[in-house]
Amino acid sequence: AGTSGNTEEKLTAICELLRNSVPYYDWVGFYFKNGDKEELKLRSYAGEPTDHTIIPFGKGICGQVAVSNENFVVPDVKAQDNYIACSIHVKAEVVIPLFVNGENIGQIDIDSHTPDPFTPEDEAFLEYVNRQVATIL
Numbered sequence: 001a002g003t004s005g006n007t008e009e010k011l012t013a014i015c016e017l018l019r020n021s022v023p024y025y026d027w028v029g030f031y032f033k034n035g036d037k038e039e040l041k042l043r044s045y046a047g048e049p050t051d052h053t054i055i056p057f058g059k060g061i062c063g064q065v066a067v068s069n070e071n072f073v074v075p076d077v078k079a080q081d082n083y084i085a086c087s088i089h090v091k092a093e094v095v096i097p098l099f100v101n102g103e104n105i106g107q108i109d110i111d112s113h114t115p116d117p118f119t120p121e122d123e124a125f126l127e128y129v130n131r132q133v134a135t136i137l
């Protein structure tokens, strides 16, 4: 394992690579459980800065994934009651939990300005990305 500073740089590079490579990935970030607290903390991202750097478990799409341990694909964010809006431009979102030794320790979160863009292939790809990220943490 590298130093934590190096890990931050790698996570940011992964966010930027994903955002620059997929036209409908407009914001890409990694949230992780914040120590012993019942909340997520934003660790790295690419795209517009967000006010939502801390998200309590259960709140929004991210907070729900922290407790469900399951992928959450949102084709239309307007149809979600438990949703935290980061930008008026966002139409869709996908959140994929990140597991280390079977434990849900964080997630990758992607916002899209394109309606309903996320396919099962995106889910499989992002699960793969998270498995790789788990090896550098």
Ligand code: SME
Pocket (backbone or CB within 6 Å): 027, 029, 050, 052, 055, 059, 060, 061, 062, 063, 082, 083, 084, 085, 086, 093, 109, 111
């Ligand atoms: N929309 C998310 C909040 C994080 S922003 O998308 C960066 C949610 O509802 O949890």
